[in-house]
Amino acid sequence: QGRMVESGGGLVQAGGSLRLSCAASGRIWSTYAMGWFRQTPGKEREFVAAISWSGGSTYYSDSVKGRFTISRDNDENMVYLQMNSLKPEDTAAYYCAVSISGRVRDAADYAYWGQGTQVTVSS
Numbered sequence: 001q002g003r004m005v006e007s008g009g010g011l012v013q014a015g016g017s018l019r020l021s022c023a024a025s026g027r028i029w030s031t032y033a034m035g036w037f038r039q040t041p042g043k044e045r046e047f048v049a050a051i052s053w054s055g056g057s058t059y060y061s062d063s064v065k066g067r068f069t070i071s072r073d074n075d076e077n078m079v080y081l082q083m084n085s086l087k088p089e090d091t092a093a094y095y096c097a098v099s100i101s102g103r104v105r106d107a108a109d110y111a112y113w114g115q116g117t118q119v120t121v122s123s
């Protein structure tokens with residue numbers, strides 16, 4: 001079994017930056033695509049970004065494209081989400097997970113979700 005542990009969330013003013021980290025333990029995930037999702041109370045989990053197993057391909061939702069950057073370090077079993085130009089609408093709990101199917105934009109294709117890290121952007 002594997003486990004994802006997210007960190008790096010916090011409170012930031014609009015226009016600021018945060019870097020989220022996801023540590024994957026219990027199994028080597030270097031051959032799987034990884035993704036970040038976010039969720040606010042009462043809403044479904046929303047795709048944010050994903051990265052292929054090699055790091056050669058990245059995918060973003062339209063709402064974060066140009067502001068967020070996903071990256072990974074397979075030697076360290078880490079995935080990162082650099083978030084710049086943050087907006088109040090980015091406020092959510094952010095989760096990382098493993099794409100079991102290889103598809104990257106649907107939460108149903110992911111497993112081994114972490115506990116999440118809260119990001120709050122004040123206006």
